[in-house]
Amino acid sequence: MKRIAESTVRRLSLYLSFLEEIEGRGQTTISSDELAGLGGTTSAQVRKDLSFFGSFGKRGLGYSVPELCVSIREILGLGHKWRVCIVGAGKIGTALAQYEAFSTRGFHVEAIYDSDPAKVGKAVDSLTVRDVARIEQDAAKEGYDIAVLAIPPEFAQGVADRITRAGIKAILNFAPIQLSVPADVTVRTVNMAQELEGLSFALTNRIE
Amino acid sequence: MKRIAESTVRRLSLYLSFLEEIEGRGQTTISSDELAGLGGTTSAQVRKDLSFFGSFGKRGLGYSVPELCVSIREILGLGHKWRVCIVGAGKIGTALAQYEAFSTRGFHVEAIYDSDPAKVGKAVDSLTVRDVARIEQDAAKEGYDIAVLAIPPEFAQGVADRITRAGIKAILNFAPIQLSVPADVTVRTVNMAQELEGLSFALTNRIE
DNA sequence: GGTAACTTGTGAACTAATTCACAAGCACCC
DNA sequence: GGGTGCTTGTGAATTAGTTCACAAGTTACC
Numbered sequence: 001m002k003r004i005a006e007s008t009v010r011r012l013s014l015y016l017s018f019l020e021e022i023e024g025r026g027q028t029t030i031s032s033d034e035l036a037g038l039g040g041t042t043s044a045q046v047r048k049d050l051s052f053f054g055s056f057g058k059r060g061l062g063y064s065v066p067e068l069c070v071s072i073r074e075i076l077g078l079g080h081k082w083r084v085c086i087v088g089a090g091k092i093g094t095a096l097a098q099y100e101a102f103s104t105r106g107f108h109v110e111a112i113y114d115s116d117p118a119k120v121g122k123a124v125d126s127l128t129v130r131d132v133a134r135i136e137q138d139a140a141k142e143g144y145d146i147a148v149l150a151i152p153p154e155f156a157q158g159v160a161d162r163i164t165r166a167g168i169k170a171i172l173n174f175a176p177i178q179l180s181v182p183a184d185v186t187v188r189t190v191n192m193a194q195e196l197e198g199l200s201f202a203l204t205n206r207i208e
Numbered sequence: 209m210k211r212i213a214e215s216t217v218r219r220l221s222l223y224l225s226f227l228e229e230i231e232g233r234g235q236t237t238i239s240s241d242e243l244a245g246l247g248g249t250t251s252a253q254v255r256k257d258l259s260f261f262g263s264f265g266k267r268g269l270g271y272s273v274p275e276l277c278v279s280i281r282e283i284l285g286l287g288h289k290w291r292v293c294i295v296g297a298g299k300i301g302t303a304l305a306q307y308e309a310f311s312t313r314g315f316h317v318e319a320i321y322d323s324d325p326a327k328v329g330k331a332v333d334s335l336t337v338r339d340v341a342r343i344e345q346d347a348a349k350e351g352y353d354i355a356v357l358a359i360p361p362e363f364a365q366g367v368a369d370r371i372t373r374a375g376i377k378a379i380l381n382f383a384p385i386q387l388s389v390p391a392d393v394t395v396r397t398v399n400m401a402q403e404l405e406g407l408s409f410a411l412t413n414r415i416e
Numbered sequence: 417g418g419t420a421a422c423t424t425g426t427g428a429a430c431t432a433a434t435t436c437a438c439a440a441g442c443a444c445c446c
Numbered sequence: 447g448g449g450t451g452c453t454t455g456t457g458a459a460t461t462a463g464t465t466c467a468c469a470a471g472t473t474a475c476c
Contacts, residue, residue: 010402014386048465091302099299101384172403191221192309194221195398198218199396252435259455259456268443270454
């Protein structure tokens, strides 16, 4: 299988969200052009993105909305229920634990961890904050697929090392730091400072 | 001025965070190769990124850490104090209002808004939640530069329309929706579902 | 059955981004 | 002052990603 660009995967995820809404409205077919319009891209881009994985449409007709939903879900691996653990029971960590978009899309938050003894044992939604010291043994036992790091940057690399050694292969990192992990581990970093600085750059360099 | 790629801006932001740390440790010069190593890129990439904006290094020596910090801050427009307002006083909105990385990097949260009467008037940190109905007049009066949207997706486009009409030119959007805005407005969207689905894809398609 | 109106899937062309590779500049030392 | 060892800045080459353009397939209708 040819390497798939990250931009393609991001767009597939976007298409899926549109398709789910459209499916909810009862529309049964959609053309690449219509889907492109919703996502701010081009019809050729939509067709190319899908073509990496097969052919899902009917010439002259377009795509069946429900079928395309199923196909994209399959491509993205959304058939599974992924087991997620959150590390860091601060503001961001607890907000994420309660974030509904997680569960509604097949990502199940199994546990939340912190190193602060004052937080361990407290309830967050239906979960109890666990001591991060246990995370390796829990990871082995519960088989977490994804770890979400919502901890201060100075601890992030240490925790990343420990959880990757424990076998976790995917990390969603909210710490403003570049994690280094083994090649078979995938990291996505959400860096608010970086996003804001991108906006700052755009505001500053607008008049050219 | 030639159009600068978003990836370049992201990396500049990353370099800056490394440089600030390095400056704190008292190191006075750095080579493109060393900086590249920290950011997981190549020395040519670092030099090319900087070359779009001028020449900041000394051949044979490398870059002066403090000078490069200043230069990148200037490029990114971090000299200003940017005025930020947050829309949505839910979990994410309030977490963001208290997020320190905001203020330490020159982004000053001036106000937080919500439409829920039960939330309006409540305190969040040193701010009082305001009624979102006021946001246009406040924007005009206080001159917000950046709006952060932390509201449910069904309201996001409506609020985006209102604040762009009120003159805001930059939006950091946490709603899982594609915003459509006038061409002179910059939007950065942080879409957690998209990030998680990217991880799901990576986990699913790892063995090839 | 034929034709008109669509729309997909995909090589080819193009554009953007990254990496290469090397001349030119600087510091240090003899 | 000239040589040595580095490191930048940047055109050229390469690689990656997007858009074009069109053959081929589908439906609707006469």
